[in-house]
Amino acid sequence: MTWFNGLEAICQTDARLAEHTWYGLGGPARWLFTPRNEAELAALVQRCAAASIPWRVLGRGANVLVRDTGFDGAVIKLSAPFWDELRFEDTLAYAAAGVDFPRVVRQSLDHGLVGLENLAGIPGTVGGAVRMNAGGHYGCIGELVRDVRLMTTAGQLLTCPAAEMGFGYRTSNVNGRIVIGVTLQLQRGDREAAMARFRQIWNEKYAHQPPVSARSAGCVFKNPPGHAAGRLIDEAGLKGTRRGGAEISPQHANFIIAHPEATAQDVLDLIALTRERVRSTSGIELECEIETW
Ligand SMILES: Cc1cc2nc3c(=O)[nH]c(=O)nc-3n(C[C@H](O)[C@H](O)[C@H](O)COP(=O)(O)OP(=O)(O)OC[C@H]3O[C@@H](n4cnc5c(N)ncnc54)[C@H](O)[C@@H]3O)c2cc1C
Known part of the structure; x- marks a missing residue:
């Protein structure tokens, strides 16, 4: 018997999250649940609590970067007709x-x-x-x-x-x-x-920014008070910088685009590089707007 006994119909195991995020990146979720109504969702979160299973809700993944190792827990998607x-x-x-x-x-x-x-x-x-x-x-x-x-x-x-x-x-x-x-x-x-x-x-x-169809998660960093993150990154000379298949958009420096060969780690490496360069050129600490799972 599993911890989600009775909810098998709405569960997929080892589901590739790349297929569920705007970036098209990221490893599997140990469990991906698509509850069909509020009662199933309530039962699911109660089961997660009882079994100490970490969980997250995923929308279109337009603001989320999933690591290549995936998420070792339950990802919940409200994609059934009830939620529409x-x-x-x-x-x-x-x-x-x-x-x-x-x-x-x-x-x-x-x-x-x-x-x-x-x-x-x-x-x-x-x-x-x-x-x-x-x-x-x-x-x-x-x-x-x-x-x-x-x-x-x-x-x-x-x-x-x-x-x-x-x-x-x-x-x-x-x-x-x-x-x-x-x-x-x-x-x-x-x-x-x-x-x-x-x-x-x-x-x-x-x-002023890459097309909505490009693989990104929108602005990577929040604008620090009194500053535009994109301008700080541009002034640090980073537009067009690449790590593996990830690139700081030449169009808007606060976007990191994933090319076909990109991994989530490439994006994370570019995020780390950007924070370090902006810190050294402006003394400002950039805070991520996108969430990393
Ligand atoms: C091209 C592009 C342009 C963008 N432009 C903008 C912009 O102008 N302004 C802006 O604000 N954002 C922008 N974004 C970011 C993104 O569109 C927003 O953050 C959007 O609201 C994310 O929605 P989502 O359903 O994809 O959420 P996800 O990325 O799936 O999740 C984002 C967060 O919301 C949580 N979440 C999702 N659904 C639920 C739920 N039902 N209950 C509780 N938590 C939930 C997730 O757990 C996560 O913490 C842009 C992104 C892209 C790719």
Whole structure:
């Protein structure tokens, strides 16, 4: 009998995580679970706790670098149809954690609801966006959140108002809990104007960084207070630097691109080199925005 007895139908063993991350890198997860509803998810986290199995939730892996050795624990993906619910009611949008975030942005605009156009061009799921408080120059998701439905590590459900979510620069206090879904407070507005702004923000973003289809995890480092990480890396003369199959993007120095032959270790080596060079040229310590598993 295994520790996940009864949950075999939603478990894959030694699943290659490279297939589940934007980087397309990383070794296997010892177990990959795809729960089909809240009850299965609750049972799973309770079993993990009882058996002291470490676990992580993975969205689209657009902000995660998985090591070549993989993750020796349970990875949970909310990719079953249950987690794909998106509904609109008046000026509110409810999106379950597994919904593609760009889809929420597009469909909100289709419903004549504005606010999310400021978050154009951010790949990933709703769960990942809430956890990371995804955003950019023109705002972040936390500003539009009314409340978040969460599951605790004990498998209990609760609804947390935005004010209690600890939203900050690419951070929240989701830590250790699971985002089940989010209610966003949007506004009625001029759909055409919002679409135009969406296109403008998208074009502005992707004129200065690698295409969304490139293998990356977005910005590698957070911007230190008063500085742009990309500029510090550029000033350290690192644009275009390669380690194995990983390269500091010549287009935007805060992106590390994975070429076909790249390993996760190549990316980690470039991260270490970048931190060391920026420290020595500017005295500034760069902090990773991407998560390494
Ligand atoms: C080309 C490109 C451009 C990007 N541009 C931006 C940008 O402009 N702004 C920005 O903020 N980010 C950007 N990113 C990073 C990334 O898109 C965001 O961080 C996104 O929100 C990650 O979503 P995900 O579903 O892929 O999360 P993942 O990368 O899978 O996970 C990220 C974190 O969220 C956690 N998580 C995921 N789902 C859940 C859940 N249901 N419950 C609890 N925790 C969960 C994971 O455990 C992990 O800690 C970019 C990435 C790429 C590749």
